Amino acid sequence: MFTGIIENLGIVTHLESELDNLHITIESQLAPELKIDQSVAHNGVCLTVVKIDGNTYTVTVIKETLNKTNLGDLQIKDVVNIERAMKLGDRLDGHIVQGHVDQIATCTKIEEASGSWIFTFNYNQDLNNITIEKGSITVNGTSLTVVNSKRNEFSVAIIPYTFNNTIFKFLKEGATVNLEFDVLGKYVKRLLELDIK
Known part of the structure; x- marks a missing residue:
């Protein structure tokens, strides 16, 4: 669950296709604070962190998500909005956001x-x-x-x-x-x- 309040901007540093999936590596100040298997919203799309390396981390986008979002259009050096999932008990400064693009x-x-x-x-x-x-x-x-x-x-x-x-x-x-x-x-x-x- 998210709030729609953007925490940080990330820069796409690497894109790798594997079968129908796309692995996106992003440079962000938040990377050292993330954990493997954590949910992070990228341009509003909830994705799971699968790898962390210093100031970069990687997420995997499946075909269903690529078909319904603009993530397949990303290029190296593109900038994305980043928001970590909200903590229970935090203020809901935006509104209830699921990270599921319609x-x-x-x-x-x-x-x-x-x-x-x-x-x-x-x-x-x-x-x-x-x-x-x-x-x-x-x-x-x-x-x-x-x-x-x-x-x-x-x-x-x-x-x-x-x-x-x-x-x-x-x-x-x-x-x-x-x-x-x-x-x-x-x-x-x-x-x-x-x-x-």
Whole structure:
């Protein structure tokens, strides 16, 4: 379980394909604090640490995850958002994030506002995921509040701290991002679909 509050930025140092899997090695200040078998979110995707070597660690991404996320697009020197799983009893500063990406989206517009940035994303509505105005959304692992919610599009407002301490500062129009929709909203939507009395 995560909160969507990014702890650190990691740099991809090595990529290795093995059958349908992709092993990603990342350099991070957090590496010496990690343990083998620990869950860490990378751009919002929960992955298991399988190797640690000094200031780098390795995670393995399986085909199912590669098919549903943007991790397969990573290149050497790319920067990723990193968050360790929350500790029981910690403050939940973001919102409840599972690290299970629902789908990808495309950044369609970036606007500078007075002291902030507005990022707009378009996603495939056929997967029946929804956003609501002022609801929570996770974009590349970052807990954000939805503005301008539409059927297949939404925007988020990024404050300077978030912009400077996440990969939002590197995001360009046309970039692909990982989305995890609010888990509470997903349960409500599913209950309505089942028409449970």
